[in-house]
Amino acid sequence: MIRSCISALLFIVCLHAESADRIWTARYVVTMDAQHRLIENGAVAVRGANIVAVGPRAEIEAKFQAAERLDRPDAILMPGLINTHTHAAMSLLRGIADDRTLQDWLEHYIFPAEKKNVTPEFVFEGTRLACLEMMLSGTTTFTDMYYFEDRVAEAAKEAGLRGVVGDTVIAFPSPDAKTPDDALAWTEQFLQRYRNDPLIVPAVAVHSPYLASAETLRKARALANQYGAPMLIHVSETKKENEDSEKAHGMSPARYLDSLGFLNGRTVAAHGVWLSDSDIQLFHDHSVGVAHCPGSNMKLASGVAPITKMIAAGVAVGLGTDGPAGSNNDFDLMRDMYLAAVVQKVFTGNPQVLPAMQAVELATMGSARVLGMQDTIGSLEPGKRADMIVLRLDRPHAVPMYDVYSQIVYALTGSDVEDVMVNGRTIVRDGVSTTLDAARVMSIARAYQSRISSSLSTR
Amino acid sequence: MIRSCISALLFIVCLHAESADRIWTARYVVTMDAQHRLIENGAVAVRGANIVAVGPRAEIEAKFQAAERLDRPDAILMPGLINTHTHAAMSLLRGIADDRTLQDWLEHYIFPAEKKNVTPEFVFEGTRLACLEMMLSGTTTFTDMYYFEDRVAEAAKEAGLRGVVGDTVIAFPSPDAKTPDDALAWTEQFLQRYRNDPLIVPAVAVHSPYLASAETLRKARALANQYGAPMLIHVSETKKENEDSEKAHGMSPARYLDSLGFLNGRTVAAHGVWLSDSDIQLFHDHSVGVAHCPGSNMKLASGVAPITKMIAAGVAVGLGTDGPAGSNNDFDLMRDMYLAAVVQKVFTGNPQVLPAMQAVELATMGSARVLGMQDTIGSLEPGKRADMIVLRLDRPHAVPMYDVYSQIVYALTGSDVEDVMVNGRTIVRDGVSTTLDAARVMSIARAYQSRISSSLSTR
Numbered sequence: 003m004i005r006s007c008i009s010a011l012l013f014i015v016c017l018h019a020e021s022a023d024r025i026w027t028a029r030y031v032v033t034m035d036a037q038h039r040l041i042e043n044g045a046v047a048v049r050g051a052n053i054v055a056v057g058p059r060a061e062i063e064a065k066f067q068a069a070e071r072l073d074r075p076d077a078i079l080m081p082g083l084i085n086t087h088t089h090a091a092m093s094l095l096r097g098i099a100d101d102r103t104l105q106d107w108l109e110h111y112i113f114p115a116e117k118k119n120v121t122p123e124f125v126f127e128g129t130r131l132a133c134l135e136m137m138l139s140g141t142t143t144f145t146d147m148y149y150f151e152d153r154v155a156e157a158a159k160e161a162g163l164r165g166v167v168g169d170t171v172i173a174f175p176s177p178d179a180k181t182p183d184d185a186l187a188w189t190e191q192f193l194q195r196y197r198n199d200p201l202i203v204p205a206v207a208v209h210s211p212y213l214a215s216a217e218t219l220r221k222a223r224a225l226a227n228q229y230g231a232p233m234l235i236h237v238s239e240t241k242k243e244n245e246d247s248e249k250a251h252g253m254s255p256a257r258y259l260d261s262l263g264f265l266n267g268r269t270v271a272a273h274g275v276w277l278s279d280s281d282i283q284l285f286h287d288h289s290v291g292v293a294h295c296p297g298s299n300m301k302l303a304s305g306v307a308p309i310t311k312m313i314a315a316g317v318a319v320g321l322g323t324d325g326p327a328g329s330n331n332d333f334d335l336m337r338d339m340y341l342a343a344v345v346q347k348v349f350t351g352n353p354q355v356l357p358a359m360q361a362v363e364l365a366t367m368g369s370a371r372v373l374g375m376q377d378t379i380g381s382l383e384p385g386k387r388a389d390m391i392v393l394r395l396d397r398p399h400a401v402p403m404y405d406v407y408s409q410i411v412y413a414l415t416g417s418d419v420e421d422v423m424v425n426g427r428t429i430v431r432d433g434v435s436t437t438l439d440a441a442r443v444m445s446i447a448r449a450y451q452s453r454i455s456s457s458l459s460t461r
Numbered sequence: 462m463i464r465s466c467i468s469a470l471l472f473i474v475c476l477h478a479e480s481a482d483r484i485w486t487a488r489y490v491v492t493m494d495a496q497h498r499l500i501e502n503g504a505v506a507v508r509g510a511n512i513v514a515v516g517p518r519a520e521i522e523a524k525f526q527a528a529e530r531l532d533r534p535d536a537i538l539m540p541g542l543i544n545t546h547t548h549a550a551m552s553l554l555r556g557i558a559d560d561r562t563l564q565d566w567l568e569h570y571i572f573p574a575e576k577k578n579v580t581p582e583f584v585f586e587g588t589r590l591a592c593l594e595m596m597l598s599g600t601t602t603f604t605d606m607y608y609f610e611d612r613v614a615e616a617a618k619e620a621g622l623r624g625v626v627g628d629t630v631i632a633f634p635s636p637d638a639k640t641p642d643d644a645l646a647w648t649e650q651f652l653q654r655y656r657n658d659p660l661i662v663p664a665v666a667v668h669s670p671y672l673a674s675a676e677t678l679r680k681a682r683a684l685a686n687q688y689g690a691p692m693l694i695h696v697s698e699t700k701k702e703n704e705d706s707e708k709a710h711g712m713s714p715a716r717y718l719d720s721l722g723f724l725n726g727r728t729v730a731a732h733g734v735w736l737s738d739s740d741i742q743l744f745h746d747h748s749v750g751v752a753h754c755p756g757s758n759m760k761l762a763s764g765v766a767p768i769t770k771m772i773a774a775g776v777a778v779g780l781g782t783d784g785p786a787g788s789n790n791d792f793d794l795m796r797d798m799y800l801a802a803v804v805q806k807v808f809t810g811n812p813q814v815l816p817a818m819q820a821v822e823l824a825t826m827g828s829a830r831v832l833g834m835q836d837t838i839g840s841l842e843p844g845k846r847a848d849m850i851v852l853r854l855d856r857p858h859a860v861p862m863y864d865v866y867s868q869i870v871y872a873l874t875g876s877d878v879e880d881v882m883v884n885g886r887t888i889v890r891d892g893v894s895t896t897l898d899a900a901r902v903m904s905i906a907r908a909y910q911s912r913i914s915s916s917l918s919t920r
Contacts, residue, residue, distance in 0.1 A: 412789075
């Protein structure tokens with residue numbers, strides 16, 4: 003009698019269970035939602051590309067039946083990391099010329115190497131390598147400005163990564179455009195082609211206020227606003243850039259951009275190392291987001307961006323690795339999350355600034371806000387895209403654990419990433435990419451290395 | 462006829478081949494010797510605890526026959542990393558209280574947690590966990606100052622790590638000594654017990670000039686010199702320490718120590734963040750080495766040690782992680798090597814300072830010099846102890862590679878360590894410890910975590 007009652011109950015429960023495509027469970031679910039909910043023994047249910055439920059494991063299991071499950075009883079499940087500034091294809095130039103001044107590096111290594119080597123194929127293969135590295139270290143969305151960005155979009159889609167992608171408009175002839183106008187015309191076609199893509203957000207990208215004319219800056223902004231596309235640009239990366247801007251325009255780079263109406267629309271400003279208090283206020287008033295790249299800014303000795311002030315002023319701040327050829331040398335956003343926290347502490351002289359949870363926020367919701375994508379990515383919440391990662395806790399450096407956020411920021415690294423889902427699709431499982439053939443991607447990269455090395459030695 | 466000639470030749474070669482216990486070969490052998498020899502397709506031959514030859518693989522193979530070999534055709538073989546300052550057992554308190562002021566952290570978390578929990582067993586198990594983490598991330602020698610250091614020595618020997626180990630002499634009652642004199646008496650016995658150990662270098666450790674009386678400092682120095690032991694001490698870690706010293710003694714901590722004769726003998730000064738130019742000169746004149754701990758100094762907002770100046774002045778500078786409970790949170794010396802390079806660049810405003818090779822030098826020969834062990838460890842040279850590590854190059858973030866040193870410092874991490882040998886013994890193979898049972902060590906650490914958490918919540 004009891005048995006048949008239970009059977010009947012189970013039958014009713016099953017009848018009422020909603021279906022999901024995938025359920026991932028973990029010891030800790032870090033949601034990064036507005037309440038910063040941390041769920042012990044939690045689960046996330048996914049249907050199609052979207053999260054349909056986040057909660058205690060028992061609750062989710064009672065409510066959903068899933069075709070596929072992944073249980074990680076000794077791990078953290080959290081939103082995927084969002085890289086707001088990089089030049090992915092430069093992976094093929096990783097470490098080609100380190101420990102040099104920016105000028106020496108650009109003029110004697112990067113520009114010659116790019117001039118001789120950057121082709122559509124170079125960009126595709128370099129971005130593939132970068133995507134592989136990014137997914138293996140927990141990045142689910144990256145923001146790219148380089149050349150031949152249609153090939154970047156293609157590589158991202160093959161990898162299964164989300165990409166915010168813009169072709170660099172720059173004052174001199176580039177590998178893929180003779181003039182800024184050519185680049186803008188190309189960009190318009192690109193915006194049309196990718197406007198409804200599930201993974202690619204096409205963007206307009208202008209190199210910087212100093213490598214684009216006022217006319218180009220105005221046209222680029224008009225184009226971006228016409229398509230509702232984000233604008234990517236480097237702003238106030240070095241002290242010299244600010245000094246030059248004062249000489250040329252009598253104002254800071256930020257203020258100069260504003261004087262052209264360039265800040266009237268969604269803008270992702272990379273670096274912002276030398277923003278003044280008044281520039282920060284300007285960014286706040288125009289909802290300009292800042293892509294903070296601590297690793298790059300330290301290695302190139304650009305300075306330390308005052309992000310504590312920016313956050314206090316209400317400016318959206320996210321994280322970027324910058325390119326891997328001299329600025330950073332890898333795409334591990336976990337390292338930049340760590341660096342953001344510790345460099346801000348030593349720079350301000352206060353160990354309490356940028357505590358661990360805020361550093362995690364930078365790499366997730368902060369970055370989503372910078373890109374204007376806070377409604378679709380950056381946290382684990384029903385209705386958002388299913389972009390999430392699993393971090394292992396079964397290695398010695400992850401034991402013991404007194405605080406989940408501290409562990410993520412100060413002890414774990416990109417190599418602790420075990421599984422990755424983007425847009426509802428599993429792209430990393432057990433630390434292995436399910437979308438890219440790692441051995442093949444690395445072997446192609448090595449072939450490029452030989453070719454690039456000889457091109458440099460014969461210059 | 463030809464065949465028998467070859468056989469005869471091989472026989473002669475074999476007759477002339479010297480025997481070795483182990484030969485390790487790799488795509489690149491980074492020697493860190495005085496010429497900074499980098500050998501492509503190189504090998505190291507080991508007999509007993511010592512390196513007997515380093516050279517091109519073909520040469521070593523022609524000259525030596527080995528019972529055991531390890532071939533790593535896609536890896537770097539380099540000297541083991543040397544940690545010149547840590548508190549290993551604090552691994553059990555990893556991240557127990559982050560993002561706090563030093564005072565709050567010490568008074569409300571560390572001291573109460575230590576008072577209730579630090580026993581000989583705690584120290585043994587905590588050091589075991591630390592040793593596991595250190596070996597897996599490429600450290601072969603660590604320098605420890607904590608309590609119950611006989612248990613630290615025991616754990617290090619079980620793990621197979623080399624340890625420079627000193628029991629902390631401190632002004633107030635500590636977990637293992639009621640008075641500084643008790644601690645010194647204990648230390649003398651410890652110095653006698655371990656004076657001829659192949660792995661343990663017993664040291665004298667005094668907490669700092671501000672937590673030891675002038676009398677204790679003098680006695681400690683006399684004891685160290687009597688046994689030819691290194692002296693471990695924290696010096697000029699924070700600005701407040703320097704200000705307090707000026708108030709109390711009318712001079713800097715370094716100058717105060719000198720006024721007591723404390724610097725007359727081998728000394729490892731941890732941190733040195735606030736050393737003045739004249740302090741640096743003083744350290745040079747007395748051959749005091751500095752254990753630079755960039756991760757700790759950044760996280761605790763202590764400041765950035767002027768190591769570029771120290772190196773220019775001829776002071777020996779090495780690297781330390783510091784303890785993992787708030788200062789750093791892990792033992793990955795690869796991270797501190799990276800941090801040392803990039804924080805020095807941004808701090809001096811010059812991207813050319815502390816180039817990659819010099820950063821590798823800090824973690825190897827520099828650290829060996831700091832410990833006064835430059836004749837036995839720190840480089841791969843015949844006659845030195847066989848302490849060496851293998852770094853994998855077969856992961857996406859290690860491809861392509863244009864410069865070995867750049868790759869080590871800016872792209873690789875502790876998780877790329879594949880094999881580790883200390884004193885001629887293989888202690889890590891394929892990323893797995895051969896001396897410690899990782900699952901058991903972590904399970905014990907988790908049990909401590911529960912106990913410590915409850916002890917804190919009921920304080």
